[in-house]
Amino acid sequence: MIKKLILQIIVSIIVLHTNAQTIVDIPMDTTVKKGVLSNGLTYYIKKNTYKSKKADFYIVQKVGSMQEEDNQSGLAHFLEHMAFNGTKNYPGRKTMLDYLEKNGAKFGVNVNAYTSYDETVYNLSDIPLTRDGIMDSCLLILHDWSHFITLDNNEIDKERDIIKEEWRTRNNADQRIYAKLFPIMFEGSKYANRMPIGDMEIVENFPYQVIKDYYNKWYRPDLQAIIIVGDVDADKVEQRIKSMFADIPKPINPAERIYYPVKDNKERIVAVATDPEATSSSVSVYFKHNIIELGKRQQKDAIKKSILSNMGGQLLSDRYQEIARKSGAPFTGASAYDGQYSVSVTKNAFILAAGCKENQVITALTALLREKNRILKHGFIQSELDRYKLNMLQYYDQLYSNKDKQPNDGYVQAYIQNFIQNEPAMGIEYEYALIKDILNEIDLQSINSYMGSVLENDSENVVVTIEGPQRADILYPSKEQVNEVFASVRLSDIEPYSDTLESTSLIDVLPEAGKVVKVDKNGQFGSTVWKLSNGITIVLKHTDFKNDQIVMSGLSYGGTSMFEDNEVLEAGLINIVPSVGGVGAFSSSDLQKVLAGNSAQVAPSVSQWTQSFSGTSTKKDLETMLQLVYLYFTSPRRDNEAFTSFSERLKEQLRNNEMDPSAAFSDSVRTALYASSPRAKGLKYRDVDNLDYSRIIEMYQQSFAVPSSFTFVFVGTIDESVLQPLVEQYLGSLSSVAKSPDCCNLRYGMRKGEYSKHFNQTMETPMSSIMKIYSGMIGRNVKNSISLGILNQILDIVYTRTIREAEGGTYGVNTNISVNRVPDGETLLQITYTTEPGKVSALNAQIDKELKNIAEVGPSDTDFNKVKEYLLKNYDDQKKQNQYWVSHLLTYYFYSEDFSSDYYSTLENITPDDIKSIAKELLSQDNHIEVIMSPNEIISF
Numbered sequence: 001m002i003k004k005l006i007l008q009i010i011v012s013i014i015v016l017h018t019n020a021q022t023i024v025d026i027p028m029d030t031t032v033k034k035g036v037l038s039n040g041l042t043y044y045i046k047k048n049t050y051k052s053k054k055a056d057f058y059i060v061q062k063v064g065s066m067q068e069e070d071n072q073s074g075l076a077h078f079l080e081h082m083a084f085n086g087t088k089n090y091p092g093r094k095t096m097l098d099y100l101e102k103n104g105a106k107f108g109v110n111v112n113a114y115t116s117y118d119e120t121v122y123n124l125s126d127i128p129l130t131r132d133g134i135m136d137s138c139l140l141i142l143h144d145w146s147h148f149i150t151l152d153n154n155e156i157d158k159e160r161d162i163i164k165e166e167w168r169t170r171n172n173a174d175q176r177i178y179a180k181l182f183p184i185m186f187e188g189s190k191y192a193n194r195m196p197i198g199d200m201e202i203v204e205n206f207p208y209q210v211i212k213d214y215y216n217k218w219y220r221p222d223l224q225a226i227i228i229v230g231d232v233d234a235d236k237v238e239q240r241i242k243s244m245f246a247d248i249p250k251p252i253n254p255a256e257r258i259y260y261p262v263k264d265n266k267e268r269i270v271a272v273a274t275d276p277e278a279t280s281s282s283v284s285v286y287f288k289h290n291i292i293e294l295g296k297r298q299q300k301d302a303i304k305k306s307i308l309s310n311m312g313g314q315l316l317s318d319r320y321q322e323i324a325r326k327s328g329a330p331f332t333g334a335s336a337y338d339g340q341y342s343v344s345v346t347k348n349a350f351i352l353a354a355g356c357k358e359n360q361v362i363t364a365l366t367a368l369l370r371e372k373n374r375i376l377k378h379g380f381i382q383s384e385l386d387r388y389k390l391n392m393l394q395y396y397d398q399l400y401s402n403k404d405k406q407p408n409d410g411y412v413q414a415y416i417q418n419f420i421q422n423e424p425a426m427g428i429e430y431e432y433a434l435i436k437d438i439l440n441e442i443d444l445q446s447i448n449s450y451m452g453s454v455l456e457n458d459s460e461n462v463v464v465t466i467e468g469p470q471r472a473d474i475l476y477p478s479k480e481q482v483n484e485v486f487a488s489v490r491l492s493d494i495e496p497y498s499d500t501l502e503s504t505s506l507i508d509v510l511p512e513a514g515k516v517v518k519v520d521k522n523g524q525f526g527s528t529v530w531k532l533s534n535g536i537t538i539v540l541k542h543t544d545f546k547n548d549q550i551v552m553s554g555l556s557y558g559g560t561s562m563f564e565d566n567e568v569l570e571a572g573l574i575n576i577v578p579s580v581g582g583v584g585a586f587s588s589s590d591l592q593k594v595l596a597g598n599s600a601q602v603a604p605s606v607s608q609w610t611q612s613f614s615g616t617s618t619k620k621d622l623e624t625m626l627q628l629v630y631l632y633f634t635s636p637r638r639d640n641e642a643f644t645s646f647s648e649r650l651k652e653q654l655r656n657n658e659m660d661p662s663a664a665f666s667d668s669v670r671t672a673l674y675a676s677s678p679r680a681k682g683l684k685y686r687d688v689d690n691l692d693y694s695r696i697i698e699m700y701q702q703s704f705a706v707p708s709s710f711t712f713v714f715v716g717t718i719d720e721s722v723l724q725p726l727v728e729q730y731l732g733s734l735s736s737v738a739k740s741p742d743c744c745n746l747r748y749g750m751r752k753g754e755y756s757k758h759f760n761q762t763m764e765t766p767m768s769s770i771m772k773i774y775s776g777m778i779g780r781n782v783k784n785s786i787s788l789g790i791l792n793q794i795l796d797i798v799y800t801r802t803i804r805e806a807e808g809g810t811y812g813v814n815t816n817i818s819v820n821r822v823p824d825g826e827t828l829l830q831i832t833y834t835t836e837p838g839k840v841s842a843l844n845a846q847i848d849k850e851l852k853n854i855a856e857v858g859p860s861d862t863d864f865n866k867v868k869e870y871l872l873k874n875y876d877d878q879k880k881q882n883q884y885w886v887s888h889l890l891t892y893y894f895y896s897e898d899f900s901s902d903y904y905s906t907l908e909n910i911t912p913d914d915i916k917s918i919a920k921e922l923l924s925q926d927n928h929i930e931v932i933m934s935p936n937e938i939i940s941f
Contacts (some may be wrong), residue, residue: 025298029427032415033234039250040222041146044415045237048408051877055230056408057124057138059145060416062223064118065196066260068214070774074198075116075211075825078163079219082211083122084113085155089145092779093155094805097140101866104128104873106793107800108812115196118259118345119420125409128873129231139237139244142159142226144881147248149215153208161808163203167267169811169834170197171765173277173660177467180273181344185286188267190260191344214667220251225419229408242675262347263384264288268439268486269463270479274470277764279656280332281356281468281476281665283365287459288341288351289454304438307392308450309338309350309443315384318753319371319497320354322589323587325580327644331355332652345421349463350454359651361466362477362485372455378496379448383593388671389439390597394521396432398599398618401548403428440936458486469656501593503585506627513537514732516724524892525885528720534731535708539889540723541715543882550622551882552602554613554629555894556709561822563699565678569687570696574606577700580646582638583631588642598626604632604704609822613705619681619717626730626818633704643693654685662765665933669771672757672929677748707734711894715885750775750826756930766836768934772843772847774829778918780819782899784905786871787918788827792817793861793867794915798850803833809843821895837934844930855923858916871907 028034028257033045065076090096097107105111107128113122122145179195186192224570225247263287292302320334332355356364399406406428406756417423425432464482477485516538518531523539529539560571582588591691602615602625612634617625657663667682667727674680712731714723752775778784792815799813813833820826831851835843877886888900897940 002813005647012571020520026300026303026424026426027430028418029425029430031427032411032425033238035150035238037221037245039245039248040220040224041245042225042419043241043247044227044229044236045232045234045241046411046415047234047408048229048411049231050405051126051231051880053129053231054057054126054408054877055129055135055138055232056412057127057142057227058101058225058227058228058412058416059122059142059897060225061120061122061186061219061410062420063119064116064120064259065194066117067218067257068194068198071202071206072210073194073212074163074196074200074203075206075214077121077196077198078159078203079149079151079215080113080115080120080122081159082110082151082155083145083149083162085153085159086152087141087143088148088150089140092149093158093457094801096144098862099137100124100127100141101797102862102869103130103134104869106870107797108646117191117343121416123412125243126873126877128229135165135232135237136240136244138239140230143244143248143476145219146221146224146245147219151208151212151215156211158768158805158808160729162804162811163197163198165835167200167203168195168765168767168836173275173764174278176275176764177273177278181271181465181467184269184271185342185465186262186344188263189344191262191342196723199751202498204284207305210664213840216438217255218257219247220254221245222251222254223257223840225415227285227412227415227419229415232518242280259346260478262288262344263634264461266460266485268479270466270482272466272472272476274468275764276470276762277661278467278469279660280652281358281474282354283356283361283368284351284465284919285365285368286341286463286465287454287457287464288347288349291346291348294422296563297422300434300438303424303434304441305437305450307438308442308447308641311385311388311447312350312451312454313337313650315380315388315447316371316375318350318384318592320368320587323371324591324649325587325639325645326641327641327648329648330360331364332357332649332846334368335493336372340388355649355652356468357648358655359474360425362467365464365482365485366489369458370492370494372931373489373492374494374497375448375451376455377494378446378453380809381497381499383449383499383501385444386615387444387596388444389819392435392439394597394599396435398548400428400432401618402546405546421605424592430477433691456919458490477695501590504582504594506586506624506631509665511630511733513725514734515727516732517729524898525889527889529893530724531728532666532728534732534736535732536734537616537893538710538719538727538731538733539711539713539893541713541889542718542720543716543883543885545880545882546715546716548618549882550617550619550625550714550718551886552613552615552617552625552629552712552714553890554710554712555884555890556702556706556711557609558608558609558706558709559610559743561743562702565679567695567699568679568681569683570692571699572683572765573691573696574700574703575604575814576646577636577697578604578632580642581637582642583628583637584635586637595624598624600628602632606703612711619719619722622723623726623936626726627875632732633707636700638693638697640693646690650683652683652689653792654683654688657685658885661761661933664759664761665769665771665931668757668759668933669931671932672755673750673773674748677753705929706736707731708736711890713886713889713893715882715889745906749823750828750926751929753928754928756932758932758934760936761933763935765936766837767834768840768932769834770832770840770844770933770939771929771931772831772844774851774927775927775929776922777823777825778819778827778921780821780825780897782902783910783914784918785819786821786907787910787914788817789871790860790867790910791854791915791919792829793870794850794863797863797866798854798859799831799833800845802846802850803843805838807843807846809833809839809846810837813847829922840932840934851919854916856916862913864915868907868910872904875903876905 082197085093110125120803159205163248183192316336334354338350341347352368354364414425418425428567514533516530519572523529526542598621600617600621600881607613617624670680810833
């Protein structure tokens, strides 16, 4: 039936293609209900059973900061916050959030929103539909967001401080640079001065009526869409939407929703912006061009143009990446892509961007333009085009094979773009056939012609932006110097590109295979366990969570703990060996070429106590995944030129780190935790020239020298009869060339007792950063693990309610609890936040008070039950993911820990008293570290 449907679709596409006189829009996916109510409200409803009894609820607004008047700057974003602070049916601050949390949702994860220049989107994601009333309640929330946000004056005043703290957190070097560039890039356009975060002078002082005017003018059904995707009855949901949203009035004489244009420029624009806290320099070249008209975006030609633009950007980026890996590369990294002109939805641009070495903006710009001109003069070559097509087809093959097992989010995003930008939402069956048809049509002439159409004119509608650190010894080029680069490159003689790839076989001579010498068909959690002749343990579990996916992980003890203190910097760079040098006979660049069209991905990694592999593949590419594991074990490749290039890039990255206050804060936290231990030393600019590449490779080889110590887990659509000979060939053939590595030498420990460090730092945006760390030893078991997780999430709720909402002291308090295996049971509670410097003492006292209250009295039943409900919902979802079972099987068979079998029963039996007890146990060990960084002008608290 499916094959017949695809054939019908392909035939229909061919008919469309051959009828040149007829332009037919791409049809809407027939599995989604789309309609428009009489008041103008659009709705999309899609039944998707991938997650049983779960659904996503979105309301999309075709409005954002571009609809603000000058006296409303920042109020579109402010209104987004206010949507959570009281509506018609959910009055009062966070009443709505309280209801959702009681039903297993989590603020910031399942309940969120964002405001952009031209859109505002609210979401309730992954909501458990365990009761009939939850569906209606979620629709009622969307209903209220549409037209019934109360905008209480007192609530507005409370939110002003929170918005100010959000601005403080986000007003970093990048944000300040954008604020300098946009008035030049968008001169004559409203985009020049409409950053969504807005003007803090307005945010702190606007009259109440101003935000109400914005809301009443722009939040209206003709500019809104409701999107529901999940395990729902689409017909019933449609009827509920029609009845529930009928009371929202159709706007009378509504204000025109204007999409503000971006001016064309006859002469090249050059904009330079610097900041004292910027850590790197970069240059970007924008070749502006017109967007596809909204009315034509659902036609085949629009899809073809989109593919050509994506193709051109990817192929040019691949060339830039090859250049970046060479010694003396002209830039630290570069890319190309076609898309929006910065933040504008009314103008597109093909963009060339590069990171620059210090005082070498001209060098980087020259290289960007030379490669662009090489394409204009000589074009791409067939092998590049072929690889792109293979990769794109592989992506769609995998998407199509798992078409009935896709998460809600992919559908939601398609419907958002359909509503906001009139992009097609055709469904995977139609799209799969259409993409194959278009790829067959595209040849070298097509892509080379497209590149010429967007890149040939290097003056008109061209914008160059340059940004970097503000230092007296760093010079940036003038407009005249930039124009000279364009002129000189245009006249330069450029040779054609040549493809360096010679071989496409990963392994020319197969190793002598090992054997499976022991089989246990009754492994834990429905697994099968093999023992290989060389000692490697293999654990298998067949699942049907995806129609075609195999996930792999391998683990062994060792890690950087094997190496001495004087080698800590080299040990910290072991993981760059395969990414810098490649593997086997292939450089890193050539390996990507060889793997074109292949789904196999493998990543070796060395951490403090272990070395590991992670990987994924389809059934078709399983052998390639295992070949890569074999090569990463046996054949790390040395590439001196690539390492030199890496070192040059690393130096540029580290050179200006000290200018970023966050780097100084991180260094101080590290020192506070581990004192002067060399193991905690961070890599600095001055260290790079002394790195020993040979020793780094030796360390990598030592880390993976004992394959027999590894346990591998494979989960997914596994056929044992296919997997066994491949495992015997590529894993069973590995030989151990050394004894099992010494592991877990605790060469340094965490500071004990009370310790505090308060210091001042030069910074552009006055802000204090605070980290509080409580540590101690707590036994590792299922109950303690769950209890600590509950404590962590309760603290999130408590600090959101008190520090953020009641005090208006911060945009958010981040809490994290981790439990180490080495030393066994070492537990860390980290509490981090930023705030206005004058509020540090009061907020720190509140932080301590809330934590101690939980340790002495326990959490409230309400907070406890919210977290418990969320964990039950989340765990049920996790168990239907291949990655979950890879992790748990590895934990069981490698670490001999079972945190899965009794999870539900343990969670059900945990009480608030258990949370009180474990919080008290941690605090009673009296290990507390506090680090506070404040601006230079703040001397004391």
